[in-house]
Amino acid sequence: MKRVIIILAAVTVTAAIARAQAIPDVPIPPDVPDAGSGEPKPDPVPPLTPRNTEVPTTPSDPYPSPPAPKPKQKRVSTSAYCQWEARGTECMPEVLTTPTGWLLPGAMLYSRTGLDTGGGVSSDSRVGLGDVAEFGVATTDSVRARDSSADLRATRIQPYVTASFRLGIDEGRLFDAQPGMTLGFRKSFERNHDNFKTKVAELTLVASKHFGKNVAIHIGGAFWDASLEGDFLDDDVEGRSEVTLHGFNDTKKQVRPFGGIELRPLPSSQILVDLGWAPEFCYQCSNFGDQANGAKFGATKIRLRPILSWGVRTQLAKWMRVEAGVRVPDIGEANLLDAQIFGQVSFTSGALRTAVESLQ
Amino acid sequence: MTAVVLVMLLTLATTHVAVADEPRTELETAPARRTREQKLRRIMRGPFQSSRLYTMPAADTVGPYILSISGDGSLLQQPGILTSAGVIAIGFGDIAQLEYRHTSAISITGLNAPVPTVGVQLKIPIPEYPNVPAFGIAFRLGVPRLEEFDGVGVDETVNDLFLVGRLRFEFARWLTLHGGVRVSSAKIEITNDTVADVRKAGCELATATAALACSRTLWLPTGAFELQMTKQSKIVGELAVAPRFRYQPGMAADPEIGYGLLGRFGMRWNLLPSVIIDGSIGYQIDVATTAPDEGPGAIVTWDIRLGAEVFVPWGALACRAVGAFCE
Numbered sequence: 001m002k003r004v005i006i007i008l009a010a011v012t013v014t015a016a017i018a019r020a021q022a023i024p025d026v027p028i029p030p031d032v033p034d035a036g037s038g039e040p041k042p043d044p045v046p047p048l049t050p051r052n053t054e055v056p057t058t059p060s061d062p063y064p065s066p067p068a069p070k071p072k073q074k075r076v077s078t079s080a081y082c083q084w085e086a087r088g089t090e091c092m093p094e095v096l097t098t099p100t101g102w103l104l105p106g107a108m109l110y111s112r113t114g115l116d117t118g119g120g121v122s123s124d125s126r127v128g129l130g131d132v133a134e135f136g137v138a139t140t141d142s143v144r145a146r147d148s149s150a151d152l153r154a155t156r157i158q159p160y161v162t163a164s165f166r167l168g169i170d171e172g173r174l175f176d177a178q179p180g181m182t183l184g185f186r187k188s189f190e191r192n193h194d195n196f197k198t199k200v201a202e203l204t205l206v207a208s209k210h211f212g213k214n215v216a217i218h219i220g221g222a223f224w225d226a227s228l229e230g231d232f233l234d235d236d237v238e239g240r241s242e243v244t245l246h247g248f249n250d251t252k253k254q255v256r257p258f259g260g261i262e263l264r265p266l267p268s269s270q271i272l273v274d275l276g277w278a279p280e281f282c283y284q285c286s287n288f289g290d291q292a293n294g295a296k297f298g299a300t301k302i303r304l305r306p307i308l309s310w311g312v313r314t315q316l317a318k319w320m321r322v323e324a325g326v327r328v329p330d331i332g333e334a335n336l337l338d339a340q341i342f343g344q345v346s347f348t349s350g351a352l353r354t355a356v357e358s359l360q
Numbered sequence: 361m362t363a364v365v366l367v368m369l370l371t372l373a374t375t376h377v378a379v380a381d382e383p384r385t386e387l388e389t390a391p392a393r394r395t396r397e398q399k400l401r402r403i404m405r406g407p408f409q410s411s412r413l414y415t416m417p418a419a420d421t422v423g424p425y426i427l428s429i430s431g432d433g434s435l436l437q438q439p440g441i442l443t444s445a446g447v448i449a450i451g452f453g454d455i456a457q458l459e460y461r462h463t464s465a466i467s468i469t470g471l472n473a474p475v476p477t478v479g480v481q482l483k484i485p486i487p488e489y490p491n492v493p494a495f496g497i498a499f500r501l502g503v504p505r506l507e508e509f510d511g512v513g514v515d516e517t518v519n520d521l522f523l524v525g526r527l528r529f530e531f532a533r534w535l536t537l538h539g540g541v542r543v544s545s546a547k548i549e550i551t552n553d554t555v556a557d558v559r560k561a562g563c564e565l566a567t568a569t570a571a572l573a574c575s576r577t578l579w580l581p582t583g584a585f586e587l588q589m590t591k592q593s594k595i596v597g598e599l600a601v602a603p604r605f606r607y608q609p610g611m612a613a614d615p616e617i618g619y620g621l622l623g624r625f626g627m628r629w630n631l632l633p634s635v636i637i638d639g640s641i642g643y644q645i646d647v648a649t650t651a652p653d654e655g656p657g658a659i660v661t662w663d664i665r666l667g668a669e670v671f672v673p674w675g676a677l678a679c680r681a682v683g684a685f686c687e
Contacts (some may be wrong), residue, residue, distance in 0.1 A: 106593070106629065129639055130593030130629030135666060163436060165641050165664045167595065167627060183625075185641040187662065190439035199439075201660040225660040246658045359632055360592070 081210040082171060082180070084108070087318045088267050090348065091180070091208070093126060093134065093166070095260035095274040096309040096325060097142065100218050101180035101208030103168050104128030107353035114344030116141075116327065120156055122344075126164075127352075133167045142278035142307060143200060144329065145193060149285045149300070153338065154330075157198065157281075162188045171208065179209035196230035200279050206258075214264040218274070224254050226279045226302050234286040235297065243298030245279075250296075256304055268315040272325070277304045280330075305330045311342070321346045394425065394679040394687045403680065406633040408671035411449060411457060411481060413584045414598050414624045414640055418538060419496035419526035421483050422451040425675020425685060432638055432667025455483045461500065477501040490530035498522040512609040513551040520544050522582070534588040542582050546603040546617045547575040553609055560614040576617040578603050586628075593629040596640070598622075624665070638667040 082091035084105055091102035093110065104110055108128040115121055126136030139161050144154035168182030187201040206220025229242040245254055260274030285300040311325015324343045328336060392403045411422050412430075422428040431446035448460045459479040479500035488494055502518040524540030550572040555565060563574040582600035589595055604620030626640025643662050679686040 107631075129637060130590065130627055130631075132589045132593045132595060133627045133629075133639055135639055135664070163664050165626070165639055167625070167641075169589075185659070185662065185664065187436050187660070187664065189435065197439075199660050201662060203659050203662075223659065225658060227660050244658065244660060246660070356631060 080172065081213055081216075084350070087315060088264070091171070092313075092321075092346075094124070095218055095262065096272050096311055096323065097307060097327070098218065098258045098260050098274045098276040099166065099182065099184050099204055099206055099220070100260070101168065101182050101206045101220070102171065103132070103166060103180070103182060104134045104348075105350075105353060106131045107350075107356045109349040109352055110134075110136075110346065111348075112344055112346035114323075114342055116340040116342035118156070118338070118340040120158060120340065120342070122158075131170070133165065136164045136166075138162050138164065140278075142276075142329070143188075143191075143198070143280075144278070144305070145196075145198070145281040145283065146285070147194070147283055149282065151282075154280055157191060157193045160188055160191055160200075162186050162200075171210065177209075179207040181205070181207050194283065196228060196281070196283050198226065198228050198281055200224070200226045204258075216262040218260040218262075220258050222256050222258055222277060224256060224277065224279065224304055226281070228281050228283070228298075228301055230283060232298075232301075233284050243301050245302050248296045248299055253299075253304070256306075270313040271310075272313055272323070273310040274308075275331075276307045276309070278307055278329070279303070280305045306332045309342075319348050391423065392673065392676050394676045394685060396680055396683055396686060398676060398680055400680065403673050403676045404632075404634050406671065406673070408634055408673075410628075410636060410669055412447070413538065413586070413596055414626070414638070414642075414665075415622070416538065416540070416582050416584055416598055416600060417481055417496065417498035417522050417524055419483060419494040419524050421455060421457040421481060421496075422449050422671065424451050424453050425673060426451045427672040427674050428457075428669060429672065430636075430667065430669035432665045434663045434665045436663040437665075449481070455485050457481045459500070490528070493525040493527040495523070495525050498524070509609045512553040513549075514607060514609075515549040515551075516605055517547045518544050518603055524582075536586040536588075538584040538586070540582055542578075542580040542600065542602075544578045544580055544603045545575070546578060546605070547573065548605050548607065548615045548617060549573040550607065550615060554612045556612045556614060560616070562617070563614045572614065574615050574617060576603075578617070578619070580619070589627075592631075593627055595625075595627050597625045626665075634671045634673075636669040638665070638669065640665050 081089060082102060083089040084091075091100070093100055093102060093104055094112070104126060106128045110124075110126040110128075112122075112124040114123070120141035122139055122141045124136060124138035126134050128134045139159035141156050141158040141160070143157050143160045145157050146154045164184060164186040166182045166184035168180065168184075169178075171180035172178055182205075184204040184206070185202070186204070188199050191198050201224070203223040204220055206218060208216060208218045210216045225245050227242055227244040229240055231240050232243075235241055256277045258274070258276045260272065263271040265271065280303050282301050282303070287295050287297070287300045307327060307329055308331040309325055309327040311323055313321055313323045315321050322343070322345050324341070326339055327342055328339045330338060391407065392398055392405070408426065408428075409420050409423055411418055411420050411428065428447075428449040428451075430449075431444060433442055433444035435442055437443045443463075445461070445463045447462075449457045451457045457480070459481065460476060461479060462476040477500070479498060481498040482496060484495040484497070486494070498521070500520045500522070502520065505516045507514050507516075521543040522540055523543070524538060527537045527539075529535055551570070553572070555570075555572050559565065560574065562576050563572060565572050580601040580603070582598075584596065584598040587595045600622045602620050602622045604618050605615060606618060607615035621643065624640045624642035626638065626642075629637045629639075631637050641662060641664050643659075675685040678684045
C-alpha cells in the first residue's frame with residue numbers, strides 16, 4: 001500500500017513540475033508534409049508567444065547558459081622565468097648562503113631551516129612586501145670568533161640573530177635582458193659572547209640573470225661593517241673599548257664581491273655554487289708591531305672570511321625544497337678540515353598572498 | 361657605498377611602470393558617500409590619502425571624517441631597546457588635520473615614554489593642476505627629552521614648522537617629488553654641571569638655578585621622492601637635515617646645536633585600501649646620546665623600521681551605524 005502511495009506521489013510531483021515549466025519561447029516548426037503527397041499546404045502556424053509581449057525579431061534561447069566563470073587571474077610577472085605559478089619557476093631569495101637579485105612576491109611567506117655536521121643550526125623566515133621588497137628575521141651560524149691568534153680554529157657564535165630588508169626590481173621589468181636587482185640591508189642584534197659584545201651589518205647590491213630557463217648567474221657586492229666591544233689586553237684603555245670595521249677608514253676592508261651559479265639539469269633539481277663572506281672576530285689578537293707602520297689599532301680583531309658552498313636543491317613539492325651540500329667556512333686558507341656537510345629544508349606559502357588578493 | 365645607493369636610485373628612477381599610468385576609475389578617486397545605505401565594503405575601499413612619508417609631512421591631509429592611526433618600530437636602533445613612534449591624525453575639512461604624536465623606548469630595564477605632543481597640518485587650498493605643485497604647512501610641538509649622565513641633567517626640546525611642497529608630473533604619473541624646509545627651534549638645557557666662564561652665542565646661564573640653556577633656530581632642507589612601482593606599492597626615499605646636539609658632560613664647554621643627516625629608503629605597500637605597510641632602512645643620528653657622529657658610512661648604526669598606517673573612515677561608519685554625520 002505504501003508503495004502505491006509513494007508511486008502516486010512521485011508521479012504527481014513530477015507532473016506538477018512538468019506543468020510548471022514555461023512553454024519555450026521558440027517558434028515551433030510546422031509539420032512538413034511529404035513532398036509527394038500533392039495536398040495543399042496549410043497556412044503556417046504562428047509561433048506561440050506569451051501575451052502582451054512583442055514578437056521577437058529573432059529567436060532567442062529560452063534557457064541562456066550562465067556566464068562562463070571568469071578565468072582565475074594569473075599573477076603577472078615580468079620575468080619569464082620567475083612566474084611562481086608552475087613548479088620549477090620559483091626564483092628563490094638565496095642561492096645557498098648568498099642573496100640573489102630576486103624578491104619574494106608580495107605576501108609570499110618563506111622559511112628555511114638548516115643543520116650541518118659542525119653542529120651549526122640556522123633558520124631564515126621572510127615575507128614579501130608589495131612585489132618590491134621583503135623583510136626577514138634569521139639566525140645565522142656563519143659568524144665566528146677566536147680568543148687570540150694562537151687559536152687555530154674559530155668557534156661559531158650561534159645563534160646570531162639578524163634582521164634583513166631587501167628592496168628591488170624584478171628581472172625584465174625595464175627591458176627584456178635586464179637582470180633582477182636588489183639592494184639589501186642585513187643587521188644583527190647585539191650579541192654577547194665570552195663577555196665581548198659584537199654586531200655585524202651588511203649592505204648588498206646584487207644582480208641575477210637567467211640565461212635560458214636552466215642557468216642563472218648572480219653577481220653582487222657587499223659593504224660590510226662590524227663592531228667588537230670588550231676589555232682588550234693590548235689597548236691603553238682601562239675597561240671596555242670598541243673596535244669597528246668602519247673605524248679603520250679603509251674601504252677595501254669593507255667591500256667584498258660575491259656571487260653564485262644555478263644550474264637546472266632536471267626540472268625539479270638544481271646544482272648551486274656560491275661564494276660569500278662572513279665576519280670573524282679575534283678578541284685578543286694584536287697588531288701592536290704593525291701600528292708603527294701605520295696600521296690602525298684592532299685591525300686584526302675583525303676580518304672578513306670567504307665562504308664557498310656547493311650543493312643541490314631538490315623540489316619535493318611546489319611548496320617544499322630540500323638542499324644539501326658542502327660549505328667551507330674559510331676557503332681563503334684552503335682549510336678543508338673545517339668543511340661541513342649541511343642539509344636544509346625550505347618552505348614557501350602563497351596562502352597569505354591569496355588571502356590578501358581576495359581582500360583587495 | 362654612497363655610489364651603490366645612487367646607482368640603485370637612478371635605476372629605480374628610470375623605471376617606467378605601465379600600471380601607474382593606467383587611468384584611475386571613479387572607485388579609485390572618489391571617496392564613499394556618507395549615506396545609511398552605503399555598503400561597508402565600499403566604505404573601506406577608500407580611497408585614502410596619507411599625509412606623511414616616513415618622518416616628513418606631505419602637502420596633503422587625511423581628509424574629512426577620516427582618522428589615521430600609524431606607528432612604526434625598530435629593535436635595531438639601540439641594542440636591546442624597542443624604539444617606536446605613533447601618530448593619530450584626524451582630518452578637519454579638506455585642508456586641515458590635528459595630530460597626536462607619541463614616542464617611546466621600551467627596554468628590559470623599563471619604559472621611557474616622553475610626554476606626548478600634538479601638531480597641526482594644513483593644506484594650502486589652491487586648485488590642483490598637473491605639473492603645478494601643492495603646498496602645505498605643518499607645525500609640530502617637540503618631544504621634551506630629559507636624560508641624566510652621572511647626575512648631569514640634559515633636557516632637549518625641538519619645535520618644528522614645516523613648509524612643504526608636492527609636485528606630480530603629467531608625463532610621469534609614477535613619480536612624485538616632495539621638498540621643503542623645516543624651521544626648527546632647538547633648545548638644550550644643562551643642570552648640575554660645571555660651566556665655562558665664556559658663553560657661546562645663543563647660550564645663557566640662569567644665575568638663580570645655575571642652569572645653562574642654549575637655543576638656536578635652524579633652517580633645514582628636506583626632500584623626498586615616491587616611485588609608483590605597482591598599483592599597490594611604491595618606493596619612497598627621504599633625505600633631511602636635522603638638528604643635532606653635541607655636549608660632553610664635565611668638559612666645562614657650552615653645548616652646540618648643529619646639523620646632522622637623516623635618511624630613509626624603503627617602500628610603502630597598500631596591503632588593503634585602508635592599510636599601508638611601511639618598511640625602510642635608514643641612517644639616523646641619535647640626538648639622545650652624546651656619542652660622536654660616525655657618519656652614514658657606519659652602517660652598523662643603521663636600522664630597519666617596520667610600520668603601518670590604518671585609515672578609519674569614522675564619518676561614513678557612524679552614518680551607516682547610527683545615522684550620524686551623514687551627508
